[in-house]
Amino acid sequence: MKTKVGIIGGGPSGLMLSQLLDLKGIDNVVLEKHTRDYVLGRIRAGVLEHGFAELMREAQCGERMDAEGEIHEGFYIAENNEKKRVDLAGHTGGNSVVVYGQTELTRDLYDARAAMNGKVIHEALDVKPHDINTKNPYLTYRQGDETFRIDCDFIIGADGFHGVSRKSIPKDVLKEYEKVYPFGWLGVLSRTKPVSPELIYAKSDRGFALCSLRSQVLSRYYIQVPLTDSTDDWSDEAFWDELKARLPDDVAANLETGPSIEKSIAPLRSFVAEPMRYGNMFLAGDAAHIVPPTGARGLNSAASDIYYLYHGLVDHYLKGDDTGLDSYSDRALARVWKAQRFSWWMTTLLHSFPDAIPYDRKLQQTDLEYLFSSEAAMTSLAENYVGLPF
Ligand code: RFL
Ligand code: PHB
Numbered sequence: 001m002k003t004k005v006g007i008i009g010g011g012p013s014g015l016m017l018s019q020l021l022d023l024k025g026i027d028n029v030v031l032e033k034h035t036r037d038y039v040l041g042r043i044r045a046g047v048l049e050h051g052f053a054e055l056m057r058e059a060q061c062g063e064r065m066d067a068e069g070e071i072h073e074g075f076y077i078a079e080n081n082e083k084k085r086v087d088l089a090g091h092t093g094g095n096s097v098v099v100y101g102q103t104e105l106t107r108d109l110y111d112a113r114a115a116m117n118g119k120v121i122h123e124a125l126d127v128k129p130h131d132i133n134t135k136n137p138y139l140t141y142r143q144g145d146e147t148f149r150i151d152c153d154f155i156i157g158a159d160g161f162h163g164v165s166r167k168s169i170p171k172d173v174l175k176e177y178e179k180v181y182p183f184g185w186l187g188v189l190s191r192t193k194p195v196s197p198e199l200i201y202a203k204s205d206r207g208f209a210l211c212s213l214r215s216q217v218l219s220r221y222y223i224q225v226p227l228t229d230s231t232d233d234w235s236d237e238a239f240w241d242e243l244k245a246r247l248p249d250d251v252a253a254n255l256e257t258g259p260s261i262e263k264s265i266a267p268l269r270s271f272v273a274e275p276m277r278y279g280n281m282f283l284a285g286d287a288a289h290i291v292p293p294t295g296a297r298g299l300n301s302a303a304s305d306i307y308y309l310y311h312g313l314v315d316h317y318l319k320g321d322d323t324g325l326d327s328y329s330d331r332a333l334a335r336v337w338k339a340q341r342f343s344w345w346m347t348t349l350l351h352s353f354p355d356a357i358p359y360d361r362k363l364q365q366t367d368l369e370y371l372f373s374s375e376a377a378m379t380s381l382a383e384n385y386v387g388l389p390f
Contacts, residue, residue, distance in 0.1 A: 001029065001148065001149070001150045001151070002150070002151045002152070003027045003028055003029045003119070003150060003151075003152050004021075004026055004027045004028060004152060004153050004154070004317065005017075005021055005026060005027070005028035005029075005152060005153065005154050005155075005156060005313060006028070006029055006031070006129075006137075006138075006139045006150050006152035006154070006155045006156070007028055007029065007030045007031070007155075007156045007158055008031050008127050008129070008139070008155065008156065008157050008158060008159040008163060008164065008165050009030070009031075009032065009033075009156075009157070009158035009159035009160060009163060009165075009285075009287065010030045010031075010032030010034075010036075010039060010110075010120055010122070011032075011039065011106065011158065011159075011160055011285065011286070012102060012105060012106050012109065012285070012299060012302060013158035013284045013285030013286070013287075013302040013305065013306055014030050014032070014156065014158035014159070014284075014285075015030065015106065015109035015110065015113060015120070016055065016056075016059055016061075016109060016303075016306050017156060017158065017284065017306050017309060017310060018030045018113060018118055018120070019059040019060075019061065019109060019112050019113055019116070019118065020055075020058065020059050020306070020310045021310065021313060021314075022113075022116055022118055023059065023060065023116075024314050024317075024318065026313060026314070026317050028118075028119070029119040029120075029121065029150055029152075030113070030118070030119065030120040030121065031121050031124040031127050031139065031141055031150075032120060032121065032122050032123075032124060033123070033124060033125065033127065033159075034122065034123065035122050035123060036110055036122055039106060040103055040106060040107055040110075041103075042102075042103070043101070043102075043103060043187065043189055043220070043262050043264070044102040044103075044298075044299070045101070045102040045293075045296065045298060045299040046099055046100070046101050046102070046212050046213070046214060046220055046296070047072075047097050047098075047099055047199070047212075047296035047300075048065075048069070048097060048098040048099075048100055048105070048299070048300065049097055049098075049300045049303070049385075049386055049387030050095055050096070050097070050098075050386060050387055051300070051303055051304065051307070051387050051389075051390050052098075052299065052300050052303040052387070053065060053066075053069075053098045053100075055303055055306065055307060056105065056108070059109070059112065060112060061105075061108045061109055061111075061112045063108075064104065064108055065098065065100045065104070065105065065108065068100065068104070068215070069098040069099060069100030070098070070099040070100075070213075070215075071096050071097075071098060071099075072088070072096055072097050072098070072099055072198055072199065073087070073088055073089035073090075073096045074086055074087045074088050074089065074090075074198055075088070075198050075199040075200070075201065075385075076196065076198060076199065076200040076201065077200075077201050077202075077203070077350070077368070077371075077372075078200050078201070078202040078203070078204075078247065078248050078251070079202075079203045079204070079368060080203075080204055080205065080248070081248045081249055082248060083200060083202075083248050083251065084372055085198075086378065086381060086382060086385070087378075087382070088382045088385060088386050090382075091375075091378055091379045091381075091382035091383070092379075092382050092383050092386050095382075095383075095386040095387075096386065097296070097385070097386055097387075099199075099212075099213060099214070101214045102299060104214075121141070121143075123143060124141040124142075124143060125141060125142045125143065126140070126141060126142045126147075127139060127140070127141040127159075127164055128140050128141070128164065128168075129155045129157070129164070129165060129168050129281055132155060132168060132169075132278060132279045132280055132281040133278065133279030133280070134279065134280070135280070136151065137151075137152060137153075137154070137155050137279070137280045137281065138150060138151045138152060139152065139155060153280065154280050154281070154282065154313070155280060155281040155282070156281070156282050156284055156309065157281055157282065157283040157284065157287045157288075158283075158284045158285050158287055158302075159287050160285070160286040160287055161271070161286045161287065161290050163287050165281060165283060165287055166273050166283055166287050166288065168278075168281070169273075169278040169281075170278075173275070173278060174273055174274070174275075174278075175273070175274045176271065176272070176273050176274075177270075177271065177272045177273075177274075178269065178270065178271045178272075179269070179270040179271075179344070180267070180268075180269050181267075181268035181269065181270075181292060181347065181351070182226075182227065182353065182354050182355065183207070183224050183225060183226060183227060183268060183351065183352075183354070184224075184225055184226075184227055184229070184265045184266055184267040184268060185210075185222040185223070185224060185225070185265065185266050185268065185293060186222065186223050186224075186225045186229065186231070186234055186239065186263070186264075186265050187220065187221070187222045187262070187263070187264055187265075187266065188220070188221050188222075188236070188239055188260045188262070188263050189214070189218065189219070189220050189260065189261050189262040189263075190218075190219050190221070190257070190258045190259065190260050190261060191217060191218060191219075191258060191259075191261060192217075192218075192219045192256040192257065192258040193216065193217060193219070193256050194211065194212075194213035194216065194218075194219045195211050195219070195247075195251055195254055195255045195256065196211055196251065199211060199212050199213075200247070200251065201294070201346075201350055202246050202247055202248075202251075202350075203349070203350040203351075203368070204245075204246040204247075204352075205352070206242070206245055206246050206352070207223065207224035207225075207246060207351065207352045208222075208223070208224040208246070208294075208350050208351045208352065209221070209222065209223045209224070209243055209246035209247060210222040210223075211247070211251070219256075221239075221243055222293075223239070223242055223243055223246060224351055224352065225265060226354075227267060229265065230265065231263050231264060231265055234263070236257075236259060236260050236263075239260070239263070240255070240257040243255070266293070268292035268293070268294075268347065269290050269292065270290065270291055270292060270340055270343065270344055271289060271290040272288070272289045272333070272336060272337065272340060273287075273288050273289065274329070274333060275329040275333075276288045276305070276328065276329040276332050276333060277325075277328055277329040282309055282325075282328060282329075283305075284302060284305040284306060284309055284332075285299075285301070285302030285305055285306070286298065286302065288305070288332075288336070289301060289336045289339075289340070291339055291340060291343035291344075292343050292344070292347045293343075294343055294346040294347040294350060294351075295339070295342045295343040295345075295346040295347075295384065295385065296385070297339040297342060297343050300339070300387055301335070301336055301339045303390075304332065304335045304336075304390045305332050305336075307390050308324065308328050308331050308332050308390070309328060309332075311324050312324030312325040312327075312328050313325070335388060335390070338384070338388055339384075339388075342384040342385075346381075348364070349364060349367055349368060349371075
């Protein structure tokens with residue numbers, strides 16, 4: 001088979017790029033290791049910044065997001081028994097975020113690809129990029145006993161943190177920066193009414209907690225847990241008790257509990273791989289960078305990668321201009337590092353670090369007090385949370 005752009009990974013990054021390119025008449029193929037149901041079974045992001053929502057609309061996939069997603073103009077930060085509001089709109093000239101689950105967004109992208117007869121190949125095993133440093137790169141993959149080859153002009157590595165594309169870049173070219181946090185997030189999805197119409201990020205002496213939502217009947221909650229914990233250690237009852245203990249009393253009193261419909265633990269990690277281009281292969285999204293979820297930046301950082309790549313590829317094919325592709329890595333990384341800084345900062349501000357000394361805890365306290373006493377500090381938080389410009 002022959003195509004222009006071979007995309008590894010059918011997560012939000014790969015699907016979004018595929019859809020945008022197809023709308024411009026640029027032929028592409030997506031190779032996804034898993035089934036559609038498996039991909040849709042992963043419960044991940046919930047908060048989309050304005051730029052991501054715009055990209056969904058440009059991809060002609062924004063209809064359901066606009067109808068069902070909730071616009072949030074603020075969120076709360078709670079500390080022990082008190083909660084204070086972060087006015088996103090007031091500090092950013094009216095900007096907001098959209099609460100719409102990654103699962104729904106991925107479903108919309110899959111449906112759009114299917115409606116356009118987009119080439120999305122599921123259960124493509126042993127995907128391998130070849131000759132990426134030449135003008136004629138190609139991909140191979142296996143289905144059953146048969147091996148297939150796709151010749152392309154460009155390969156996009158949108159295959160997430162554990163994918164194959166980043167690993168195909170020679171070790172002496174790739175530089176990796178990593179920070180692993182000494183805790184994870186235990187997440188629970190439940191068919192209950194959300195405790196608060198706006199998200200609550202809670203810092204407590206027992207550890208961090210987050211109250212989020214997917215809709216008015218579907219709640220998503222998280223608590224910080226040690227890395228040694230597994231979901232077997234947390235019955236639903238134990239989870240609800242611990243969550244309540246970390247929230248202000250009035251919030252805890254109103255918390256509606258119920259059976260969990262999904263429960264998982266995600267370790268927290270910061271990671272960046274540089275450069276994001278090697279020869280004719282470009283990395284995008286989690287394949288190149290990971291943030292701890294505290295600042296809700298992960299998927300949103302993928303959005304700017306896709307935006308730059310999309311415009312770079314369109315300029316290449318429709319105008320013969322390679323400036324966008326040539327500057328891709330530098331441009332993408334400049335924004336990626338800002339999301340790294342913000343996510344690290346919010347994680348550091350709100351979590352309990354097992355190795356913290358009293359001095360660290362004083363600084364954490366001071367950082368929080370400063371935030372709520374300074375318009376400048378609040379503006380900085382707000383502009384990062386709604387998303388820095390692409
Ligand atoms: P994905 O979603 O990991 O998709 C990659 C796809 O590639 C496939 N794949 C392969 N296919 C073929 N061959 C191979 N060898 C392959 N290896 C892998 C995989 O099956 C998969 O389908 O990466 P992508 O598309 O870059 O999207 C990134 C986002 O998923 C991620 O950044 C966010 O979920 C992060 N995140 C959040 N981001 C936000 O912007 N806002 C949030 O509120 C937010 N909350 C979160 C999050 C991530 C979380 N976890 C679990 C890490 C909350 C959590 C708990
Ligand atoms: C979520 O709803 O899953 C969510 C929301 C905000 C975050 C992280 C996760 O910062």
